[in-house]
Amino acid sequence: MKNPSNRRHFIKRTTLSSLGALLGAEIVYALPEGYLPLALSQEKDPATPFGKHEEMVVLNDQPWNVEAQAHLLDDVVTPADKMFIRNNGIIPENIAVDKWTLTIKGESSRQEKTYSLEELKAKFSQHSYHLVLECGGNGRSEFYPPADGNQWTVGAVSCAKWTGIRLRDVLQDVGIQDNAVYIGYYGADTHLSRDPNKNPISRGIPISKAMEDQTLLAFAMNDRDIPIAHGHPLRLIASGFPASVSGKWIHTLAVRDRVHDGEKMAPPSYAVPCEPVEPGTNVANENMCTIDKMPVKSLITYPKSGAILRENQKLNIRGHAWTGSQNISKMAYSIDFGATWQSCNLRPAVNPYAWQQFEAEIDFPQKGYYEVWAKATDNEGNSQPMLPPGWNPKGYLNNACHRIAIKVS
Amino acid sequence: MQHLPGNLRLLMGAGLLVLMLIGFGIYFQSFTEAPPADGEIRNADKPLAVEGVENEIKDGIHEPTGFIASEGLDLVIAHCTACHSAKLVTQNRADREGWKKMIRWMQATQNLWELGEQEEAILDYLSENYAPVKTGRRPPLTDIEWYELKE
Numbered sequence: 202m203k204n205p206s207n208r209r210h211f212i213k214r215t216t217l218s219s220l221g222a223l224l225g226a227e228i229v230y231a232l233p234e235g236y237l238p239l240a241l242s243q244e245k246d247p248a249t250p251f252g253k254h255e256e257m258v259v260l261n262d263q264p265w266n267v268e269a270q271a272h273l274l275d276d277v278v279t280p281a282d283k284m285f286i287r288n289n290g291i292i293p294e295n296i297a298v299d300k301w302t303l304t305i306k307g308e309s310s311r312q313e314k315t316y317s318l319e320e321l322k323a324k325f326s327q328h329s330y331h332l333v334l335e336c337g338g339n340g341r342s343e344f345y346p347p348a349d350g351n352q353w354t355v356g357a358v359s360c361a362k363w364t365g366i367r368l369r370d371v372l373q374d375v376g377i378q379d380n381a382v383y384i385g386y387y388g389a390d391t392h393l394s395r396d397p398n399k400n401p402i403s404r405g406i407p408i409s410k411a412m413e414d415q416t417l418l419a420f421a422m423n424d425r426d427i428p429i430a431h432g433h434p435l436r437l438i439a440s441g442f443p444a445s446v447s448g449k450w451i452h453t454l455a456v457r458d459r460v461h462d463g464e465k466m467a468p469p470s471y472a473v474p475c476e477p478v479e480p481g482t483n484v485a486n487e488n489m490c491t492i493d494k495m496p497v498k499s500l501i502t503y504p505k506s507g508a509i510l511r512e513n514q515k516l517n518i519r520g521h522a523w524t525g526s527q528n529i530s531k532m533a534y535s536i537d538f539g540a541t542w543q544s545c546n547l548r549p550a551v552n553p554y555a556w557q558q559f560e561a562e563i564d565f566p567q568k569g570y571y572e573v574w575a576k577a578t579d580n581e582g583n584s585q586p587m588l589p590p591g592w593n594p595k596g597y598l599n600n601a602c603h604r605i606a607i608k609v610s
Numbered sequence: 611m612q613h614l615p616g617n618l619r620l621l622m623g624a625g626l627l628v629l630m631l632i633g634f635g636i637y638f639q640s641f642t643e644a645p646p647a648d649g650e651i652r653n654a655d656k657p658l659a660v661e662g663v664e665n666e667i668k669d670g671i672h673e674p675t676g677f678i679a680s681e682g683l684d685l686v687i688a689h690c691t692a693c694h695s696a697k698l699v700t701q702n703r704a705d706r707e708g709w710k711k712m713i714r715w716m717q718a719t720q721n722l723w724e725l726g727e728q729e730e731a732i733l734d735y736l737s738e739n740y741a742p743v744k745t746g747r748r749p750p751l752t753d754i755e756w757y758e759l760k761e
Contacts (some may be wrong), residue, residue: 263698349704392720395654505757509759608756
């Protein structure tokens with residue numbers, strides 16, 4: 202697919218996936234020989250869309266939603282091929298980086314100002330952080346009664362190195378009024394219905410979050426251009442919130458004098474009942490509160506679940522722990538379903554909102570079937586429940602302990 | 611009709627033909643859109659035309675979409691996959707009320723059209739084939755791929 206010899210071949214290949222939907226007919230017909238638009242060149246093989254690792258799991262291909270498995274997330278810095286994709290709409294097909302602009306406007310902006318990508322990079326100081334992005338619905342598949350939407354298991358989380366400029370610096374350059382309460386984003390993706398007047402998603406963050414050091418307008422991931430599926434050429438990164446606030450393909454930011462009211466901003470999207478409810482309860486939108494913090498959570502990334510050990514063979518486990526709050530202060534594992542817990546070695550975060558690494562060496566007392574459960578605790582004493590936590594209609598915020606199966610034979 | 615004059619017979623024939631065409635028109639009203647051609651992008655503002663579904667079924671599954679082959683399959687393909695992947699349906703489970711709620715949400719916010727009389731058949735299909743499966747609050751780990759871990 203690298204060098205399609207003719208248009209016919211190209212068009213034929215697009216039918217193998219739903220990728221045809223990503224491309225306008227006019228692009229298809231105007232396609233010069235040997236040239237592939239970025240979106241397509243990164244999609245390539247339907248078995249490994251966007252160059253993703255072959256063990257990544259495609260939950261949805263229109264729109265693209267792809268998750269990792271726990272053992273794929275073993276790297277301290279998540280590589281692009283193991284990063285989950287969560288899209289609400291269709292990936293933009295025509296990205297002209299040299300013509301890309303960012304416009305800041307809105308009722309609480311002192312002016313409407315437009316920057317080219319080059320201006321943003323040159324004018325403002327650049328910063329790099331390791332930042333966790335986790336889908337608000339990660340773990341949704343475990344709720345009962347079932348919650349509708351993509352049935353994420355554990356793999357809608359990543360921690361890449363993001364490089365960009367601080368949103369705060371740009372907002373200060375534009376000037377924002379005292380009554381500003383929210384920043385809303387607008388991206389170049391297309392609504393699934395192809396209705397040009399509809400945004401697939403337009404969420405945002407409170408001003409206080411926009412002012413944090415680690416809230417970035419990012420243009421690089423892991424020291425390279427951001428891959429198309431992850432928001433090339435410009436995206437918002439606001440770690441600690443559900444990843445849906447970290448808008449992709451950003452061309453406009455609105456400084457709002459109220460909570461932003463874009464698509465999927467209002468409940469029930471990315472919201473949970475303000476008061477705990479019995480599972481299965483019908484909750485009115487006005488009784489739902491928008492999520493503003495991801496919970497304490499961890500993953501065992503080594504070994505892969507299903508390891509068979511010989512008797513007396515020690516097992517070294519490792520993984521990551523993270524929180525939308527301050528930091529993880531304690532990491533424990535159990536091999537007896539929570540009857541007893543042993544502590545793991547835990548490393549500090551390289552920067553706020555980075556995940557922290559843990560490891561432990563385990564001795565098993567006798568032959569048999571075991572599950573290794575992992576539990577993180579933050580500096581305020583919040584830890585992970587062993588059961589899926591409070592049921593909510595849309596299935597958000599499942600931070601139940603991760604576990605792997607082990608056999609000693 | 612032998613007793614009628616020839617020109618009247620012709621007129622009646624033409625009238626019948628017009629009526630049949632109108633009938634076909636009404637019948638296919640919701641299926642006017644052909645599936646997208648290769649590489650084509652266009653508004654998803656009406657159901658897809660669905661043909662030859664029965665030839666694409668293997669072991670009870672409609673292969674191109676992964677839908678369970680059952681009464682109402684063609685309607686679900688036509689209405690649900692115009693906008694999004696069938697995977698968004700097949701990975702979900704809900705009772706009739708739950709599926710109806712999703713349809714109402716899509717109609718209110720996502721440009722889904724009115725389903726008219728076909729809604730009942732669609733809800734029948736979804737609630738019968740994609741009903742919730744009781745799992746308990748934390749089921750045992752399943753589908754474990756066992757492998758030997760070297761030291």
